Amino acid sequence: MTTFLSFLLNGLSLGSLYALIALGFVIIYKASEILNFAHGAFLLLGAYVIARVEPSVGFAAAVAIGIAVTALVALASEQILFSRVRSAHVASLTIMTLGLDVLITTDLTRRIGSSVMSLGQPWGADVVRLGGVNISENRLTAIGVAFVLIGLLFAAFRFTSWGVALRAAAEDPEAAALMGIRQARVGAVAWLIAGGLAAVAAVFLTGSPTPGLEPNLRTIAFAAFPAAILGGLDSTTGALAGGLIVGVAESLFAGYSSDLTFLGGGFSVVVPYVVMMLVLVVRPAGLFGTKELHRV
C-alpha cells in the first residue's frame, strides 16, 4: 500500500510538471494556432541557462534569469518566425517549430556535452517522509510550486482582460479583432508565459531523483505533448488533467515494472502515448477539448 502511495505521489509530482509544460503548449496553441514542438527545447534552454549562471549568481537569481531568458527566447521566436508568416499553412508552421527545436537542441546538446550539469537546487537529494511515504524534497516542492502557478494561470485566464481576450480570439479570431482585440499582442503574452513555465518545470525535472541536466531532458519533456493532446489541446483544464494522468500512469508503470515484465522493459516510457491513443479513440476531441483535431 505504501509503495502504491509512493508511486502515486511521485506520479502526481511528475504529472504536475507535465501539466506546466502542457499548459504552455496549450496556451500557445490557443493564442497562435501553432503546435509548438520547440517546447522541449525551451525547457532544455531554461535548464541550461540556470545551470550556467547558478555558480556565479546563486540559485534564486539563476532561476529568475533562466525564466526570463526562456520567456524572451519564446517571445522572440514567435515574433521573428511565426507572427510574420501568419498566412502560412498550420502544418508548415508546426514543421517550423520542429526546425526550431532541432536548432536549439543541437546547439545545447553540443554545449552540455556528456557532462551532467547541476542546477544547484538547494534542496539537493533530500528525502521527506510523508505519512510513511518517501518522496524527494524536489518532487514535493514541485507539486507545491506547480499548483500555485497553475492556480495563478487559471485565474489569469478567467479574470484578466488578457485571459478573456485569448479565449475570445481562440474561439472566433475575426469577431475578436472586430471587438478591438489584438491577437498579436495576446499571442505574444502567451509565448512569454509558456516559455517561463517551461523553465520552471526544468528546475524540477532536473532535480532529484534525476541526477541533473542532460540533453535527454527534452525527451522527458516530450511526454507533455500527449498529455496536452489527450486533455483536449485547446483546453487548459485538459492540460492539467492530461498532465496528471500521464504522470501518474507513467510512475505506476515504472514502479510496478518488475510485476509487468510481460509488457517488456521500459514500458513506462511509452505509457503517455498509449494512454493518449486510448483516450483519443474514445473521445477524438480529447477529454476536455472542444474542437476535433482536424485542423492540424
Place this chain on the structure above:
Amino acid sequence: MELDVSGLQVTYAGVIRALRDIDLRVGTGEIVAVLGSNGAGKTTLLRAITGSLKRHRARVDKGQVTFGGRSLVDAHPADVVNRGVVLVPEGRRVFGRLSVEENLKAGAISVRSRATRAERREKVYGMFPRLAERSGQRAALLSGGEQQMLAIGRALMSGPRLLLLDEPSLGLAPQIVTHIGEVLRQINREGTSVMLVEQNAAMALGVADNGYVLELGRVELSGPAAELAASDDIASLYLGRGHADGTDREAPGKPGGPGGPGSGVGGSGSPGGPKAGTAAQQPTLSRWTPPPRGRFGLLGAGAVTGAGRP
C-alpha cells in the same frame, strides 16, 4: 464625426469585384439604412469600413473611407474600434464558450478604465435586462434574440460613436425585430450614429433617416428613408407588398443603368426566375422575390434620386 465613403471599389482575391464606385455618407447622429439582397456587397462594405478586408483576401482598389476626416483604409480592426467605429457582425458571432459577462468584457477590451467598463456594462444590462439575468451563462445557451442583444451590447461596450450592424434581424421573430429597431433608436438618441445593413427593409427604413439600396456592388438608389419606403420599387422588392398596377409603369426608361448585367460580381447566385424585360439588370433580386411579369427595375419612383448621395 461622420463616415464618408467615396468612389469605393473592393476586389476579393484580386479578381472578384464586390464593390464598385460606392458613395455613401453617415452624418453625425444619423441612422442610415443599407438595403440589398444576397451578394449585393453589404458585408463587404462593412469589412472595408472595419479593416477586415485583409482577412478575407480583399482590398480597396480605389476610393476612400474616412471617419471624422481620417482614412480607415488598411487600418487594423482594433484601431478602427479605437476610433469609435464598431461592428455587430453578421450572424451575431458572440463568443459561445464565454459567459455573457465575459462577452461584454471582450467588447470592452479597448477600454482602459475599469470604472468606465462597469458603467457601460450596467447600461447594457439596463437596456437588455435579459442579459443581466443570464450574466453568468455561456453565450451559446442564449436564444437567437438574446444572442443578438448580446452582440449589440458587446459592441456598445467600446463606447462607439458609430455603430455598424450587419443584418441584425436575420432569423429573428417579428417582435424581436421590432424590439431591435427600438433599441437602435434609443442608442441613436443617446448620441451614437448608426449604419444598419438589412434585408428587412420595413424595419430598417422605419428607424432610419436615410437609406441606400445596394445591388451588384453599386448604389442603385438612395434618399431619405421615408421616401424610399414609399417608393413602389422598394415596396414590391423588399416589403413584400404587391405589385398592383405594375404594368402601367412598365420599364419607365432605365437608360442602360450603371449596374448592368454581369458586372463581374461573382458567386452570388444566378437568376432563378424567368428573365423578362429588364430582369437581367437585377439578377440577384430575382432569386428571392419571384419576379412579377415583366417588371423589376428599381429606378423610376419619382421622389427618389438616382444613385448617389441623398
